[in-house]
Amino acid sequence: MKSWKTKTGVRIYRILNGRCNCYLISNGNRFLLVDSGTKRDWNRLNKRLDKLGATHASLVLTHCHFDHAENAAKLKQTHGTPVWVHRSEGTCLKNGENPVIQGSTPVTKLLIQVLRWTRQLVRLNYAPVNHDCLVDERLDLDPFGFPGYILHTPGHTPGSLSVIIENEIALVGDTLFGIFRGSVFPPFADNPKLMVQSWKKLLDTGCTTFLPAHGSERDKAVLKRQYDKYIKL
Numbered sequence: 001m002k003s004w005k006t007k008t009g010v011r012i013y014r015i016l017n018g019r020c021n022c023y024l025i026s027n028g029n030r031f032l033l034v035d036s037g038t039k040r041d042w043n044r045l046n047k048r049l050d051k052l053g054a055t056h057a058s059l060v061l062t063h064c065h066f067d068h069a070e071n072a073a074k075l076k077q078t079h080g081t082p083v084w085v086h087r088s089e090g091t092c093l094k095n096g097e098n099p100v101i102q103g104s105t106p107v108t109k110l111l112i113q114v115l116r117w118t119r120q121l122v123r124l125n126y127a128p129v130n131h132d133c134l135v136d137e138r139l140d141l142d143p144f145g146f147p148g149y150i151l152h153t154p155g156h157t158p159g160s161l162s163v164i165i166e167n168e169i170a171l172v173g174d175t176l177f178g179i180f181r182g183s184v185f186p187p188f189a190d191n192p193k194l195m196v197q198s199w200k201k202l203l204d205t206g207c208t209t210f211l212p213a214h215g216s217e218r219d220k221a222v223l224k225r226q227y228d229k230y231i232k233l
């Protein structure tokens, strides 16, 4: 399992990869799970949490798209996992609904239109779950035993969140993608302009490593180049 370590020894495991990368932040015996993956990942996720002694982790959802939130209800059912989400997506989670999905390129715009016409999008709904903590602009993680904070980075969805650890590593959900070489622009975004402004917020944290939910890590230089390009469009 791939992992990263910050200067003071906080460990970040990529506990699931593939369809949606999920990360587990570990500081001693405290754990924070960032995203929960899809239901076909459930067994793998549950086994790995158990192996790492992290079944008591709290869950932060970077946003409520199904590929991130599908195991949230089962985690709560099985382990009593507290679920944290941005205030603007609390209702989506309670209803098991995706926040609006919008294409951000000609191809993905067309794809979403077709899915909407054929009523396929509703099939992406998931088991509903109540949230335990609502995040606004920023939530300090020090009281929970982690040197960092959760930051509102909207644009991919209205309530997209990033988890910032020691202003060194950022877990960014779908606020940026790591799939296409030299690019961080996600193929889906509710409000691309706002998302690019969120990239600036991420750059301003001083973080040097950005871990997306899709694809591989991106460094600060790539994010800065992409910000400079897209802010002018």
Ligand SMILES: [Zn+2]
Binding pocket: 063, 065, 156, 174
């Ligand atoms: Zn998403």
Ligand SMILES: [Zn+2]
Binding pocket: 020, 065, 067, 068, 174, 213, 214
């Ligand atoms: Zn996603």
